[in-house]
Amino acid sequence: MNLELEMGQDKIRHLVLMRNLWRYRPSQIMTPHDFKFITFGPGMLVGNQNLPPPEYQRRAIELNADWDTVRKGHAKAAKPGYAAGTAGAAYQRVIKIRTGEFAKQGLKQTKDQQTGLLPVCEQSVRLIRPSFRTRPG
Numbered sequence: 463m464n465l466e467l468e469m470g471q472d473k474i475r476h477l478v479l480m481r482n483l484w485r486y487r488p489s490q491i492m493t494p495h496d497f498k499f500i501t502f503g504p505g506m507l508v509g510n511q512n513l514p515p516p517e518y519q520r521r522a523i524e525l526n527a528d529w530d531t532v533r534k535g536h537a538k539a540a541k542p543g544y545a546a547g548t549a550g551a552a553y554q555r556v557i558k559i560r561t562g563e564f565a566k567q568g569l570k571q572t573k574d575q576q577t578g579l580l581p582v583c584e585q586s587v588r589l590i591r592p593s594f595r596t597r598p599g
Contacts, residue, residue, distance in 0.1 A: 477514060477522040479505065484514045486522050488529070495532050497525065500544065 478487050484505050488497035502518040514522075544550030564571050 474522045
C-alpha cells in the first residue's frame with residue numbers, strides 16, 4: 463500500500479486541527495477497538511494556513527488503514543499507542559507501573575484507577591515530568 467501523500471491532496475479522515483494542534487480524533491465506533499485520541503502537535507504555517515506536517519499525515523493514514531482492516535473484519539488492529547518520548551507514552555508507562563504495584567500488594571483497583579481517571583501519585587508525576595522537558599525555555 464502506498465502511504466505517500468503530497469500537499470493539496472484530499473482531506474485525511476480523523477486528522478483535525480483543534481486549538482492550533484493537529485490531532486487524530488477517532489469516531490465513537492473506533493474507540494472500543496483501541497483507537498485513541500492522539501495529539502500530534504503544531505502544524506506548519508504556509509502562508510496563512512496551518513497545515514499538518516508529512517509525518518502527522520503519514521501516521522494518520524497508517525491509523526486509518528489499520529481501522530479499515532478492522533472495519534472490514536480482516537484482522538484485529540494493533541494498539542496504536544503513543545510515540546516514544548511523548549507525554550502520552552510516559553502516562554501509559556506510569557499506569558502500567560501503578561497497576562503492577564497494586565498487583566504486588568494484592569490490592570484491587572477501582573474502575574477509575576484502572577482507566578487512569580484518578581490523579582496520579584507523586585511517584586508517577588516524577589516519572590512523567592521528564593517528558594515535558596523537551597520544550598525549549
